[in-house]
Amino acid sequence: MAHEETSEGVRRITVSMPEETFRSLDRLVKERGFDSRSQAIAEMIHGQAATHLGEVGTEVVAATLTLVYDESKGTLLRDLARICRDHIAEVISSQHVLLEDEHVMEMILMQGPVRKLRCIADELVTCKGVKTAHLTPTTYLIPQVHMKRDELSR
Secondary structure (H helix, E strand, O other), X not given: OOEEEOHHHOEEEOOOOOHXXXXXXXXXXXXXXXXXXXXXXXXXXXXXXXXXXXXXXXXXXXXXXXXXXXXXXXXXXXXXXXXXXXXXXXXXXXXEEXXXXXXXXXXXXXXXXXHXXXXXXXXXXXXXXXXXXXXXXXXXXOXXXXXXXXXXXX
């Protein structure tokens, strides 16, 4: 694979692929509305890198956890809130959407070591009434909103 550095910190590479894969790539670019093959390939590589980091488990990542649960189940809402509060350093925010039949879809935004985020997801999915949980990590991070106290004194 040949590569060269261009301005703006962008690297150019040459990729060879079978004709069928090439046609699939062009179809994907068109159907998903990418500006170019390069943009589509970069997005795919980024997604695979996030998946890999999610499997390795030591990197700090931002992630969303999507839960679907039955809110009518006993102490479920209290249990979910307690778990999120127990992990307040990792849980940034959440949003819930009311679904039919007393079901809720909740999206929880988190950041931290991916192993820890997986443990939080495991705790939440095992609560009685939770139907599904899907953790989606990204390699991008949420910028720090406030400096730590020791940084303020410098």
